[in-house]
Amino acid sequence: MNDAWREPIDPIRLAFDIDGVVADTMAVFVRLARERYGLTHLTKDDLRCYELHECLDVDREVLNDLICLTLDDEHTLQVPAMEGATEVLTRLARHGPLRFVTARIWPESITRWLHLTLHEVPGDRIQVIATGAPEAKRQVLHDLGIQFFLEDRLETCRHLALNGIQPFLYDQPWNRLPEGDEFPRIVSWDQFGEWVFPGNGGE
Numbered sequence: 652m653n654d655a656w657r658e659p660i661d662p663i664r665l666a667f668d669i670d671g672v673v674a675d676t677m678a679v680f681v682r683l684a685r686e687r688y689g690l691t692h693l694t695k696d697d698l699r700c701y702e703l704h705e706c707l708d709v710d711r712e713v714l715n716d717l718i719c720l721t722l723d724d725e726h727t728l729q730v731p732a733m734e735g736a737t738e739v740l741t742r743l744a745r746h747g748p749l750r751f752v753t754a755r756i757w758p759e760s761i762t763r764w765l766h767l768t769l770h771e772v773p774g775d776r777i778q779v780i781a782t783g784a785p786e787a788k789r790q791v792l793h794d795l796g797i798q799f800f801l802e803d804r805l806e807t808c809r810h811l812a813l814n815g816i817q818p819f820l821y822d823q824p825w826n827r828l829p830e831g832d833e834f835p836r837i838v839s840w841d842q843f844g845e846w847v848f849p850g851n852g853g854e
């Protein structure tokens with residue numbers, strides 16, 4: 652299932668998760684782990700599962716603190732974008748509104764981040780829905796008429812696939828598991844751009 656997607660993708664049927672897909676959120680997590688807790692050997696490649704306490708030999712309180720810090724308003728605004736994401740999303744915005752569905756509870760800071768990151772996209776073309784829970788994404792996507800969803804969490808991909816939405820798995824260290832092979836894997840935004848705009852045209 653990791654071959655190039657062969658069916659046309661209608662941009663208006665697409666939506667996106669944010670953290671781990673558009674936003675390189677865990678880059679900030681790793682930086683904070685090094686700066687605040689001296690975990691200088693930690694890299695993003697060590698984040699081999701979504702539930703970090705299951706794969707990192709780090710005290711649970713420390714992990715919880717780092718996750719809270721990473722997601723707070725101040726650090727959200729420091730998150731780098733995934734390489735190539737801005738270019739592809741800016742192109743896609745010419746076809747219609749960009750729809751982002753996040754499991755974050757509060758949408759304000761990540762919405763501000765999106766507006767700053769996608770500064771060439773008119774503000775009214777950026778729509779963000781915060782569900783507060785991954786399982787709630789399906790209904791939101793269904794109501795929006797979304798057919799394809801770019802997501803980095805395997806469990807969410809599975810849930811969506813069982814309910815008629817085609818997930819694309821955005822490659823991250825925490826989803827490089829055999830179970831991920833059932834979904835088309837996106838290894839870069841450039842690759843995804845090729846799927847959405849085949850032949851380097853398709854404006």
Ligand SMILES: [Mg+2]
Nearest residue numbers: 668670671803
């Ligand atoms: Mg995510």
